[in-house]
């Protein structure tokens with residue numbers, strides 16, 4: 001069992017946006033399935049941080065610009081909006097937008113944002129990481145969090161992967177574990 005310490009633990013919700021859910025521009029298989037798990041976790045936390053992929057229309061990661069992805073999460077579009085069923089306390093939860101510069105990719109919530117600073121200011125020591133996608137933004141966020149000195153628990157049933165190649169999510173989980181993250185499930189927490 002893992003007991004949440006509301007003073008020192010933060011819930012981190014990565015990119016639970018329409019474009020990463022079934023029907024979206026860069027759909028993650030079963031991406032929507034993370035939503036009820038996150039909704040179950042969120043009320044137990046005092047500190048909640050959520051990231052949104054937030055790209056200009058001509059972002060470097062898009063195919064037309066030589067990137068590998070279809071256009072997705074274009075700023076202020078429905079695709080960039082959070083999944084409509086995601087229930088966070090939006091009065092208190094902290095939003096972090098990433099990938100906002102046309103010529104810079106940013107998979108990690110820590111990349112070119114003030115996330116680390118804000119977590120430290122709030123005296124957070126440990127992150128429970130959830131969201132999309134396991135093999136891209138979740139992985140990068142977890143690895144950067146560890147590098148920044150935070151403890152990390154990855155909530156396995158609250159993440160899903162793109163799986164550009166089958167096995168990418170398992171490999172990503174392995175990499176996160178080797179870097180020092182602990183993998184847990186919703187039922188182990190509280």
Ligand code: VGL
Pocket residue numbers: 015020026053061069107132133134135136137138
């Ligand atoms: C992501 C691909 C492109 C993600 C973002 O949130 O994992 N993946 N942009």
Ligand code: ZN
Pocket residue numbers: 053055061072073099
């Ligand atoms: Zn993106």
